[in-house]
Amino acid sequence: MMTQDTLTPLPERFPYACQWEVTCRCNLRCVMCYTDCFNRPVAIRQELSTAEILRIMDELAEAGTLELCLTGGEPLSRPDFFNLYEHAISCGFLVTVFSNGTLITEAHADRFAALLPHRIEISLHAVTRETFEDITLGQGSYDRCLQAIRFLLDRQIPLVLKSTAMTLNHSEILAVKRYVESLGTVKFKLGEELRPELDGGTGPYQYALSEQDLVELNQQDADLQRDACRRDSVEPPPCRSGMHRFHIDAYGQLQLCSGNRRQSYDLRTGSFHTGFFEALPTFACDWKAPEEPALIRLATHHA
Numbered sequence: 001m002m003t004q005d006t007l008t009p010l011p012e013r014f015p016y017a018c019q020w021e022v023t024c025r026c027n028l029r030c031v032m033c034y035t036d037c038f039n040r041p042v043a044i045r046q047e048l049s050t051a052e053i054l055r056i057m058d059e060l061a062e063a064g065t066l067e068l069c070l071t072g073g074e075p076l077s078r079p080d081f082f083n084l085y086e087h088a089i090s091c092g093f094l095v096t097v098f099s100n101g102t103l104i105t106e107a108h109a110d111r112f113a114a115l116l117p118h119r120i121e122i123s124l125h126a127v128t129r130e131t132f133e134d135i136t137l138g139q140g141s142y143d144r145c146l147q148a149i150r151f152l153l154d155r156q157i158p159l160v161l162k163s164t165a166m167t168l169n170h171s172e173i174l175a176v177k178r179y180v181e182s183l184g185t186v187k188f189k190l191g192e193e194l195r196p197e198l199d200g201g202t203g204p205y206q207y208a209l210s211e212q213d214l215v216e217l218n219q220q221d222a223d224l225q226r227d228a229c230r231r232d233s234v235e236p237p238p239c240r241s242g243m244h245r246f247h248i249d250a251y252g253q254l255q256l257c258s259g260n261r262r263q264s265y266d267l268r269t270g271s272f273h274t275g276f277f278e279a280l281p282t283f284a285c286d287w288k289a290p291e292e293p294a295l296i297r298l299a300t301h302h303a
């Protein structure tokens, strides 16, 4: 007898995708960074240990999580980064790594090639050394970033290069995009969003472009304009944070998303299952669009 495979929709609440800020430490001090305020020894000492991260990863795998994004800070600034990465791969996660690229050596690229990530996303702020290092405040960071890109490309590791458009690199964004396109298989992502620092500081906003500058930037490139039109014209999909997506910070706090950390559940003392299924549903977000009321409601009872 022939059987037909069917795709089963995800349950309404399922811990499908995790973004995990495994550290706030970083070798750079980018001017618009929102985690740099916790890149201090006293805060770093409170971050999750290797054993704690591995234990929580096992709980995510047990719960069925598929996508795991390791971010920071700079994840490779953790001395145990490859222990964490290789454990994540062995758990069966599709692993994405967000990095500034500047710590990736040829030996690291070999380790990524041996156990392929889903993708690595590297921030490429500019095409000139001067602008790049005006942003990162790290002498030599431009050359190290480009070198890492070459190491990863040589090994055909899936790569995304991204820039956040700011006052400092505004005039180089299109050149970054053209450079990325010249690399063939590499994707380019433009970010427009700057965030407040984790301690509430608003420093990053001083580098924000005006609405008019963003419009003019997008108008200069067909792809950027198409993406901007799509963002403006399509109703945003309902937020799935807390339903299918979740965030863990460097101290083991489970949260709705990276942008809303007002309420947390401590994974150091509680289980992931309890945190995801019992605590997260009680967390609020003022920015979540309310559910549209149904035009026709089914009667649940009759008088």
Ligand code: SF4
Pocket (backbone or CB within 6 Å): 026, 027, 028, 029, 030, 032, 033, 034, 035, 036, 072, 073, 074, 099, 100, 136
């Ligand atoms: S590389 Fe990322 S984490 Fe490091 S200072 Fe820059 S923005 Fe912050």
Ligand code: SF4
Pocket (backbone or CB within 6 Å): 239, 240, 241, 256, 257, 258, 259, 260, 285, 286, 287, 288, 289
């Ligand atoms: S709507 Fe709220 S929970 Fe959803 S992504 Fe935005 S800040 Fe996070």
